[in-house]
Amino acid sequence: MEKLEQISSQVRRDILRMVHACSSGHPGGSLGCTDLLVSLFFEQMNLKTGEDKQVVFDMSGEHEDMFFLSNGHISPLLYSVLARRGYFPVRELATFRKLNSRLQGHPATAEHLPGIRIASGSLGQGLSVAAGAAYGKKLRKDNNLVYCLMGDGEQQEGQVWEAATFAPHHRLDNLVAIIDFNGQQIDGPTEKVMNNRDLGKKYDAFGWKVLHMDGNDFDSIREVLGQARTESGQGLPVCIIMKTEMGQGVDFMMHTHKWHGAAPNDDQLAAALSQLPETLGDY
Amino acid sequence: MKKYTFTEKKDTRSGFGEGMAVLGRTNQNVVALCADLVASLKLDTFIKENPERFIQCGIAEANMISLSAGLSLSGNIPFATTFANFGSGRVYDQIRQSVAYSKKNVKICVSHAGLTLGEDGATHQILEDIGMMKSLPGMVVINPCDFNQTKAATIAIAEYDGPVYLRFGRPVIPVFTPADQKFEIGKAWMVNEGSDVSIIATGHMVWNAIEAAEILEAEGISCEVINIHTIKPLDEEAILKSASKTRCVVTAEEHNRFGGLGDSVAQLLSTKLPTPMRYVAVNDTFGESGTPAELMDKYGLSKDHIVSAVREVLASK
Numbered sequence: 001m002e003k004l005e006q007i008s009s010q011v012r013r014d015i016l017r018m019v020h021a022c023s024s025g026h027p028g029g030s031l032g033c034t035d036l037l038v039s040l041f042f043e044q045m046n047l048k049t050g051e052d053k054q055v056v057f058d059m060s061g062e063h064e065d066m067f068f069l070s071n072g073h074i075s076p077l078l079y080s081v082l083a084r085r086g087y088f089p090v091r092e093l094a095t096f097r098k099l100n101s102r103l104q105g106h107p108a109t110a111e112h113l114p115g116i117r118i119a120s121g122s123l124g125q126g127l128s129v130a131a132g133a134a135y136g137k138k139l140r141k142d143n144n145l146v147y148c149l150m151g152d153g154e155q156q157e158g159q160v161w162e163a164a165t166f167a168p169h170h171r172l173d174n175l176v177a178i179i180d181f182n183g184q185q186i187d188g189p190t191e192k193v194m195n196n197r198d199l200g201k202k203y204d205a206f207g208w209k210v211l212h213m214d215g216n217d218f219d220s221i222r223e224v225l226g227q228a229r230t231e232s233g234q235g236l237p238v239c240i241i242m243k244t245e246m247g248q249g250v251d252f253m254m255h256t257h258k259w260h261g262a263a264p265n266d267d268q269l270a271a272a273l274s275q276l277p278e279t280l281g282d283y
Numbered sequence: 284m285k286k287y288t289f290t291e292k293k294d295t296r297s298g299f300g301e302g303m304a305v306l307g308r309t310n311q312n313v314v315a316l317c318a319d320l321v322a323s324l325k326l327d328t329f330i331k332e333n334p335e336r337f338i339q340c341g342i343a344e345a346n347m348i349s350l351s352a353g354l355s356l357s358g359n360i361p362f363a364t365t366f367a368n369f370g371s372g373r374v375y376d377q378i379r380q381s382v383a384y385s386k387k388n389v390k391i392c393v394s395h396a397g398l399t400l401g402e403d404g405a406t407h408q409i410l411e412d413i414g415m416m417k418s419l420p421g422m423v424v425i426n427p428c429d430f431n432q433t434k435a436a437t438i439a440i441a442e443y444d445g446p447v448y449l450r451f452g453r454p455v456i457p458v459f460t461p462a463d464q465k466f467e468i469g470k471a472w473m474v475n476e477g478s479d480v481s482i483i484a485t486g487h488m489v490w491n492a493i494e495a496a497e498i499l500e501a502e503g504i505s506c507e508v509i510n511i512h513t514i515k516p517l518d519e520e521a522i523l524k525s526a527s528k529t530r531c532v533v534t535a536e537e538h539n540r541f542g543g544l545g546d547s548v549a550q551l552l553s554t555k556l557p558t559p560m561r562y563v564a565v566n567d568t569f570g571e572s573g574t575p576a577e578l579m580d581k582y583g584l585s586k587d588h589i590v591s592a593v594r595e596v597l598a599s600k
Contacts, residue, residue, distance in 0.1 A: 061357065068353075117356055118353070121380070122376050122380045125345075125376075125381050128349030128353065129349045132350035132351060132352060132355075133354070133356055135338065135350070135354055136353065139314070139335070139359060140357055140358075158345075159345040159349070162345055162346035163350070165341070166346055
């Protein structure tokens with residue numbers, strides 16, 4: 001547990017330094033979902049490794065768990081976690097959003113960055129892609145899980161509900177959808193911009209097994225992701241409503257939507273980094 | 284001039300259905316998806332013989348396209364099927380991000396393209412899909428001309444690794460290409476050699492071009508008719524070769540004049556070999572209800588319209 005916290009601290013530093021370096025990107029949601037992705041990639045997911053125990057990226061995702069980021073704007077988080085996990089050199093994080101980089105503003109496959117299986121950024125498509133991957137695993141008798149992270153604002157996209165209807169109908173009980181319930185989106189609090197009402201009840205009505213999790217508490221994440229794995233194979237896809245705090249880990253970035261898509265200046269970066277110990281070495 | 288005859292008329296969508304039946308028996312990776320139009324897409328045989336490799340998506344095309352992208356990761360070859368209108372315009376962003384930009388091996392196979400969908404009217408008669416699809420980097424766009432060619436194209440695209448948009452239609456039309464043809468993506472098909480004018484046609488318009496050429500032949504005008512079943516990648520060599528011989532070109536397509544085959548040919552000729560040209564295409568308008576023949580006539584796509592266009596372009600030579 002201590003180890004995961006240390007990784008999270010370093011990943012949060014990476015996120016802030018990446019968005020600061022290019023003066024753009026989305027730190028708020030990235031910081032909020034950091035603990036989830038660290039848990040998934042460093043503890044929960046069954047990932048393909050080579051003889052040296054290093055992770056090996058295989059586009060097919062066969063015989064391993066797969067992760068899809070539907071809310072692609074929190075790319076700095078995904079890139080940092082993939083690099084820290086060993087999918088590509090950590091120093092490459094310095095190229096984020098710059099010309100000729102593999103680390104595009106939103107995740108893409110065209111530059112062949114290990115760890116990315118599909119482009120995302122235009123919202124609402126990830127759950128469909130993940131459902132397709134989960135169906136593919138069923139066809140090939142592969143019992144591993146497919147995870148998909150979405151934003152709560154993203155739930156306003158109609159396509160999400162097409163996929164939400166499809167998955168239970170086809171009994172995709174190897175699919176775990178996780179909704180980052182931080183209550184914020186670009187134009188303000190989600191309740192005010194476009195109220196999603198009770199997402200848990202909605203998914204329940206669509207036929208999903210709904211679980212609730214505190215996405216900024218490693219004990220809760222471990223317990224609920226464990227429960228989601230136990231639920232797999234029982235006939236229902238699983239939806240986890242994950243409460244997070246946008247900007248988690250940096251006091252002045254929390255409790256506001258202002259850091260959804262804004263980068264810190266030099267002083268703000270220094271103030272933010274002072275709250276996050278450098279545990280694994282900055283890139 | 285080679286004389287084309289036919290013994291039967293069939294719909295190109297049935298050619299697709301037969302192609303899928305063959306693939307069901309020969310390629311275990313092929314998976315068919317459909318958005319509640321199984322009978323219209325002629326998928327009955329595939330589904331009957333391979334029920335485990337058919338995915339009913341319901342009336343949710345956006346999900347079907349992105350789902351196909353995810354399904355392709357583990358080596359499955361998804362054939363996502365619906366009407367052309369719902370498999371292009373309705374899902375452009377899903378095709379753009381999840382399929383084309385992500386370079387996924389997804390085949391988008393669509394029926395009822397163009398005016399010949401008929402009585403359902405303009406809501407369903409898409410005339411912009413070729414333009415949308417060819418503007419996507421890396422997308423292959425195919426519009427075969429008859430039953431046999433559609434069947435062959437269906438089988439051929441399963442062997443090609445990458446995104447494909449395969450467009451076909453509803454009405455029964457003459458079957459005039461060989462049943463045993465080998466379909467080569469991006470390779471134009473010489474229908475008839477001629478010397479006075481090149482008629483470059485795609486899809487249902489190829490037969491109309493053949494009939495127009497016969498009328499003109501009787502008047503002593505020698506037409507070269509080329510079937511461009513693959514609009515992207517375009518067989519530039521074949522078109523340039525023909526245009527350099529005849530020095531005037533007419534294109535014919537069941538599509539809006541903006542963005543279709545005509546524009547592809549015009550772009551090629553204007554940059555490599557400026558040549559007088561006329562378009563036979565829908566003149567930037569939506570369609571309406573009617574029989575396929577009535578619509579093709581009213582909107583300027585009949586054989587007589589091709590004849591007129593040829594006379595016009597010859598006069599400008």
